[in-house]
Amino acid sequence: MRGLLSVLLLLSVALNVYLWQKQASAPVETRTDGHSYIRQENPPVSPAPTEAAPPTAPAPNRLSEYRQWLESGQYERLKEALNRALKASPLDAEMLLLEAELVLQTEPLSEAILHYYTLLDLPLAAEVHDKVNARITSLTSNAASQLRQNANWSLLAQFMEPLFQRMPTDYQYARWLAEAYAQQQKPTLTEDVLAALPATDPAVSRIRGLLVTVPASEDTADTRASDSTSSEAITIALERGRDQYFAHVRFASVPARLLFDTGASTTAITDSLYKALKRRSALPFIGNFTVNTAAGRIRAAMYEVPVLTFGPLRIEDTPVLVLPPSVLPNADGLLGMNVLRGYHFGIDQQKAALTLSPLKPN
Known part of the structure; x- marks a missing residue:
């Protein structure tokens, strides 16, 4: 019995040695990269390598949600979301365009346009x-x-300066900036910008002519009462304050009490008045501008008001700046000279009345 077990053990060892030698004798090939592998009769088929997928477009519902955030003024929330989205897909056109609209709503208009560039x-x-x-x-x-x-x-010059620096060969930018300088009687700056235009451009002589003749009504505001009143003159009552006058106007059907300010070139309204107007109808957004106020330089959004009524005057499509409530705590805004640009005006301090005489065409 013990002999039989010995024979079986020897046969098992011999079989294992045979199988090991057969496997070792399998043909070996060498790859050009120096690595070896055992050739198989039917090697397993590996899946073909997949190409890198292009950046995925934003899901429509997510993009719609982001646009709602923009419309509702959730700017910080939108900014963070766009930063994450553009970090994942830097060339996502829809997200880039939405980011540009966000910059338009939150930064000065010139900076927003530079961002578009x-x-x-x-x-x-x-x-x-x-x-x-x-x-x-x-x-x-x-x-x-x-x-x-x-x-x-002044605002036109402030708006155009960075755009002209970015695009000095844009003739329209040069015309607008040179005109803004000429209207402010800045001959050196005017000529510097006009040098970017062809000498044959008709705007060159027209703009230079502004440096020679400037109507007094556009240069300084005359607040003295006129000695004589023409038959076309208009008289509008003002409200007398301590050292100020207030004008009662209407923006469509919304009444407002505006400080009469001969030093303000553009009419301005408070944020609370803007919200009251916005509840009735959307106001076209023009852009953000940096303006000087009694409280210092602030950034203010400019909108277009469809109708402004002041006494018998009806002014359409008037741009207005929206100021923080702290700037004008005792009024709904400022009545700027853009409303009176077509008139000579004077204030009768005894009667607290404003007299307007239409400017005669040149």
């Missing part, structure tokens, strides 16, 4: 670049038109 430097689709260019043109043209129509030359 940075999008043109990115490798985005041609239709996206077309959309950005159209937005730049719309924003600059609308703001420049409003500021020029209301003779707000």
Whole structure:
């Protein structure tokens, strides 16, 4: 019995040695990279490598939610969300355009337009670049038109200076900036900007002419009562304050009490009045500007008011700045000179009345 077990053990060892030698004799191939592997008759098929997936477009519901945040003024929340989204997909066109709209709502208009210019430097689709260019043109043209129509030359210059520095070969930027300087009687700055225009440009001689003749009504405000009143003169009662006068106006159907300020080039309203107007109808947004006030320099949003009524005057599409409540605690805003740009005016201090005489055309 013991002999039989010995024989079986020897047979088992011999079989294992045979199988080991057979496996060791399998052919071996060497790859060009120096690594070896055992060739198999039917090697397992590996799955084909997958290509990197392109950046995924934002989910429609998420993009819609972000736009709602923008419309409702949840700017910080939106900013954080966009930062995360653009970190994951830096060239997501929809998110980039939404970020540009956020900058438009929260930064000065010139900075917002400069931000749009940075999008043109990115490798985005041609239709996206077309959309950005159209937005730049719309924003600059609308703001420049409003500021020029209301003779707000200091704000126009402030708006155009960084844009002209960014695009010194843009002739329209040069025309607007040179005109703003000329209207403020700044000949050196005017000529510096006019040098960017062709000598044959008709705007060159027109703008230079502004340095020669400036109507007194556009240069300084005359607050003295006129010695004589023309037949076309208009008299509007004012409210006398301690050392100030207040004008009672209406923005559509909303009454307001505005401080009569001959030093303000643009009419301004408080944030509370703006909210009251916004509840009735949306006001077109023009952009943010940095303005000087009695409380110092502040950033204020400019909107377009469809109708402003002051006595018998009805002024349409008037730009107004929205000021924080702390700037004007005792009034609903300031009545700026853009409302009276077509008139000579004087104040009868005894009667607390404003006399307006239409300017005669040149």
